[in-house]
Amino acid sequence: MDDTSLMIAAAGWGLTLTLILVGVGSMRGADSRMRQRVGALSQRAPEAFTTSGASVLRDRRASNFRAFDAFIRRQRWSEATRYSLERAGLRLRVGEWVLLRVFAVGFMAALLGFLGSALGDRGMVLMALVVGAVLGGMLPPFVLKFKIKRRQAQMDRQIVEMTELMASMLSSGFGYMQALMSAARQLEPPLADEVNRLVEATQVGGDADEALEEMATRLDSRDFQIVTTAISIHRKTGGDLAQILRGVASTIRGRQSFAREVSALTSKERYSAIIVAGFPLLLALALTAMMPETFGRLFTQFEGRLILGAALVMDGIGYYAIKRISRIEI
Known part of the structure; x- marks a missing residue:
């Protein structure tokens, strides 16, 4: 292995180690962040909760570093990235995700560059560095997309159970929010986490319809959009919500059965x-x-x-x- 290859490998591993240290230093525990936010919210007047809707409990900073946070928030893709991270169930800020992607690029480039240097060809080392950087840039979005699809599939399977639970609670005399809270206690993650987030937003003064719409946007599920539409129409026009939800559950169950049949055929x-x-x-x-x-x-x-x-x-x-x-x- 020549000196150039050693320098390239050392630079790649040094960059990787630096990004790890910066990333760890910028991250804080999710529990401590939530406790700090709830503590700050508890000291505010109740009127303050009505202005921020369903997102009142969310820390929307991209990073702990103010300059980096301001830079990230100015980018057009920062909001879309934040929603993607939430849909994947990852407790990462946008700035931490950016550092993770840079880390992946440096790590893969250094790894393949080190392997390419074993051939003793400088052209192969350069090619390996380029391929490694490309793979490192593609790997985090691929993993994120995979986690989004897996989490969405899990929630789609739980939507029928949620609607049937809510219908049973409403038939027993529960109110709308009481039915949601009871369903959240009986459901399993990840849908239980999303329903709990909706309930928490309304408990601190957020508008229920806005919280429901934001949840539908975050889930990006056609099945849940049907549920959201049914609940929104009922809240405006009235009617037997329990019977409506039973019909919605039957419709979603039929769609999911047909989707499984199509998946098997293809x-x-x-x-x-x-x-x-x-x-x-x-x-x-x-x-x-x-x-x-x-x-x-x-x-x-x-x-x-x-x-x-x-x-x-x-x-x-x-x-x-x-x-x-x-x-x-x-």
């Missing part, structure tokens, strides 16, 4: 996309391991790298095309 195509995209990569790695003199040129020579890059691009396009064809909106 599973062959979805797994075909993974096999078609993954098989060429595994084959190339296997051939390189068996005949490194021949197939190793894909990694050591400029022409081989161009061919490898073009193959990866076409492989990715094929995977994306198959996934789009097999996706059916319900």
Whole structure:
């Protein structure tokens, strides 16, 4: 390993360690933050709670550092990122998320650069650094999207249970907010956390309709949007909310059953996309391991790298095309 490779690897690992220390220093425990906010709110006049609606208990700072916080809040993507973090159930501020992404870029670039330097080719080290930086930049959003989908799927499965619980409570003589509080106690996370957040917002003076709309925006669920619409219409026009919620639960249950049927019918195509995209990569790695003199040129020579890059691009396009064809909106 030459001096240049050592310097690149050392710089990458140094950046990674620095970002870890800065990130840890900027984070505080979620419990202590909540206690401080609730303590501050308890000292205010009750009228102060009516101005901020459903978000009164949320700490919207992007970072503990004022300059960094001001810089992040000026960016157009900061609000969308905050909502994405909330939808994923991550107790991170936007500034902490930015540091995490920079850390991932530095870590992956340093890791692949270190592995590329083992080949002793400066061109390979540069290519590995670029690929590592790209992968590091793509990995956190991929994980965030995965966590959002998994959490949303969990809540979609709980929405029917929530509506049926509320309908039973309302039929027993409970009020609207009492039914929500009782349902929150009987539900499991993550939907219980969201319902508790709605209840807390209304208990400190927030408007119930605004809290419900913000919860619907945060969940971004078609099924919960049906529930929100039904409750909002009832609060304006009246009627038997328990019977309405039972009908909503039946409708959502039918939609979810149909969605599972469609998912089962398209599973062959979805797994075909993974096999078609993954098989060429595994084959190339296997051939390189068996005949490194021949197939190793894909990694050591400029022409081989161009061919490898073009193959990866076409492989990715094929995977994306198959996934789009097999996706059916319900």
